[in-house]
Amino acid sequence: MKSKEVLEEVGMGNKERRRGFNLDHIGQLQGKLFSIFFLVATMQVTLEVIMRYVFNSPTSWGLDLSIYLCGVTYVMGGGYTQTFNEHIRVDIFYSRWSERTRAIVDLILGDCLFLFVCGILVWQSSTWAWESFLIKETAGTVWDPPIYPFKSILVLGSVLLLVQAFSKIVKDFKVVTNRTRGNS
Amino acid sequence: MSTMVLMFLFFFLLLMAGVPMAWTTSAIGIIFALILWGPDSLNLIVLRIWDVMGSFSLIGIPLFVFMGNVLAHSGTTDKLLKAIYVWMGPIRGGLAVATVIMCMILAAILGTVGADVTITGIVALPFMLKYKYDKHLALGTIAAGGALGVLIPPSILFIIYGVTVGESIGALFIGGMGAGIVLGGLYLAYILVRCYLQPELGPLVPKEEGKVPISQKLILLTGILPSMFLILAVLGSIFFGLATPGEADGLGAAGALVCAAVSRRLNWETLKLSLFGTMKTVGMIMWVVFGAMVFIATFNLSGSASLLTNFVLSLELNRWVILIFIQFILLCLGMVLDVAGIIVLCAPIFVPIIKSLGFDPIWFGVLFNVNLQLAYLSPPFGYSAFYLKAVAPKDCTLADIYRGSFPFMVLQIVAIALFMLFPDIILILPRLMAK
Numbered sequence: 001m002k003s004k005e006v007l008e009e010v011g012m013g014n015k016e017r018r019r020g021f022n023l024d025h026i027g028q029l030q031g032k033l034f035s036i037f038f039l040v041a042t043m044q045v046t047l048e049v050i051m052r053y054v055f056n057s058p059t060s061w062g063l064d065l066s067i068y069l070c071g072v073t074y075v076m077g078g079g080y081t082q083t084f085n086e087h088i089r090v091d092i093f094y095s096r097w098s099e100r101t102r103a104i105v106d107l108i109l110g111d112c113l114f115l116f117v118c119g120i121l122v123w124q125s126s127t128w129a130w131e132s133f134l135i136k137e138t139a140g141t142v143w144d145p146p147i148y149p150f151k152s153i154l155v156l157g158s159v160l161l162l163v164q165a166f167s168k169i170v171k172d173f174k175v176v177t178n179r180t181r182g183n184s
Numbered sequence: 185m186s187t188m189v190l191m192f193l194f195f196f197l198l199l200m201a202g203v204p205m206a207w208t209t210s211a212i213g214i215i216f217a218l219i220l221w222g223p224d225s226l227n228l229i230v231l232r233i234w235d236v237m238g239s240f241s242l243i244g245i246p247l248f249v250f251m252g253n254v255l256a257h258s259g260t261t262d263k264l265l266k267a268i269y270v271w272m273g274p275i276r277g278g279l280a281v282a283t284v285i286m287c288m289i290l291a292a293i294l295g296t297v298g299a300d301v302t303i304t305g306i307v308a309l310p311f312m313l314k315y316k317y318d319k320h321l322a323l324g325t326i327a328a329g330g331a332l333g334v335l336i337p338p339s340i341l342f343i344i345y346g347v348t349v350g351e352s353i354g355a356l357f358i359g360g361m362g363a364g365i366v367l368g369g370l371y372l373a374y375i376l377v378r379c380y381l382q383p384e385l386g387p388l389v390p391k392e393e394g395k396v397p398i399s400q401k402l403i404l405l406t407g408i409l410p411s412m413f414l415i416l417a418v419l420g421s422i423f424f425g426l427a428t429p430g431e432a433d434g435l436g437a438a439g440a441l442v443c444a445a446v447s448r449r450l451n452w453e454t455l456k457l458s459l460f461g462t463m464k465t466v467g468m469i470m471w472v473v474f475g476a477m478v479f480i481a482t483f484n485l486s487g488s489a490s491l492l493t494n495f496v497l498s499l500e501l502n503r504w505v506i507l508i509f510i511q512f513i514l515l516c517l518g519m520v521l522d523v524a525g526i527i528v529l530c531a532p533i534f535v536p537i538i539k540s541l542g543f544d545p546i547w548f549g550v551l552f553n554v555n556l557q558l559a560y561l562s563p564p565f566g567y568s569a570f571y572l573k574a575v576a577p578k579d580c581t582l583a584d585i586y587r588g589s590f591p592f593m594v595l596q597i598v599a600i601a602l603f604m605l606f607p608d609i610i611l612i613l614p615r616l617m618a619k
Contacts, residue, residue: 046435076463087472120214151234
């Protein structure tokens with residue numbers, strides 16, 4: 001059995017379970033669900049190399065598939081990492097502020113930009129994926145699979161990231177209001 | 185020119201306010217695109233992200249992180265540490281030497297400085313302090329050795345550099361290996377000489393404790409064979425051109441799973457921990473890359489990049505002066521920014537300058553990473569020192585770590601000078617590679 005800290009670091013601890021449903025659970029679920037793709041991609045790449053050297057017959061779909069599997073995880077990882085609030089930031093000053101100051105600054109700057117970026121992403125990716133769907137676009141590689149399902153993943157990922165942006169705002173808002181009530 | 189200055193100004197202001205890098209860079213990229221070209225230009229963002237998602241080279245990042253996670257969570261790294269310590273104990277300064285060697289091996293397995301420093305700090309530091317090693321030497325060794333994580337392949341930073349500037353990732357890996365070995369060798373030589381001259385810094389392990397029967401030693405050695413084989417297989421298949429770097433990392437991950445299964449440490453919990461941990465790291469790295477790609481796309485399209493290149497070239501300075509100046513900028517940025525971000529932001533700006541000055545981009549890529557080594561250790565914001573502080577005992581202060589790191593920073597500058605005087609140290613291995 002691993003220590004509690006190790007488990008909680010990736011959202012396997014009890015802390016997550018105890019709280020009632022919140023938006024973070026969506027982010028946790030998406031990350032854990034799609035992380036299985038790492039295992040699939042590992043096996044698929046291994047299989048591809050074996051096919052090439054042992055059976056001398058490389059597959060036509062191997063290359064595309066491993067790219068798609070990994071590409072999906074990049075997009076889905078964004079929301080998952082956000083539930084831990086661990087997106088890389090410069091914390092020279094940030095780490096010295098109180099929790100309340102951090103929440104206020106985040107509400108004014110970070111969260112607004114986060115929301116803005118997610119909004120633009122949802123808007124742009126959905127029109128772009130829709131156009132691709134309308135012309136039933138294919139990848140244009142040897143395997144040539146339809147490409148719009150993969151493009152739709154970016155739309156889904158952006159929407160899920162937007163959910164996490166709201167979750168972050170709610171959390172920061174709670175921190176700010178709670179303290180005010182406690183002090184008065 | 186004003187666009188360029190404004191973009192960087194906002195960038196630094198927002199970063200200092202603690203806004204995550206991914207949102208800072210992408211928001212600035214989007215806002216400037218909106219101002220300069222209107223809403224029609226925004227599909228640019230999606231296209232840049234799409235490039236990253238569809239990149240075959242980048243699949244090395246998740247697969248390699250997964251490999252490291254499996255090895256760390258299945259206890260393979262612990263075995264490695266034990267074996268190295270038992271073998272290196274009986275020489276003066278031997279534990280510090282063992283720590284550097286361990287860092288170099290972990291670098292080939294884990295590939296992120298955070299993981300490297302944390303694991304070494306947890307295991308090696310109490311060990312060295314217990315045997316009365318000098319505190320500063322012990323701390324400096326770990327901070328500097330851990331930073332090798334980005335230089336010794338397979339390194340995530342080389343993958344990102346290779347993709348952003350379109351150079352061969354395999355060649356970067358192999359070139360980084362030469363540089364990493366030279367730098368590690370310098371550290372080892374320094375520790376051995378210093379402990380020989382001042383035996384009180386690294387005393388011998390007491391006889392009765394240090395004595396382990398040779399049969400025991402051999403058993404420990406067989407325990408680490410699988411992971412050593414794994415490292416050789418990953419690097420060897422890249423060097424001999426048997427697999428692309430991305431495929432080699434995938435094979436490494438499969439090998440790590442096999443290693444864990446053979447030692448009966450592969451269970452549901454280990455697998456879940458590794459998978460989820462990988463997801464978190466991938467989410468962190470890739471969104472920094474996405475954001476920086478958007479930023480750079482706007483930056484380049486606005487003509488700022490070529491303006492900057494022309495400006496630097498019009499100065500007509502000696503090319504080495506420009507190179508050293510660029511390295512100085514990297515050092516300054518490295519003190520505050522995350523290294524993955526520095527590469528995606530700076531490589532597209534600096535590499536065209538470097539190329540037009542007649543330098544080799546592979547060589548510059550490796551040199552770039554050696555500069556980042558320095559950035560990891562330098563106060564006031566050496567990330568390596570921060571990671572170490574987080575796991576060090578209370579009486580080891582940040583000041584102690586910086587003081588201990590200082591000799592190693594001097595060695596890094598020596599190494600940078602060596603690589604600039606003799607570019608072949610870096611370039612000889614990539615030239616021998618199978619094309």
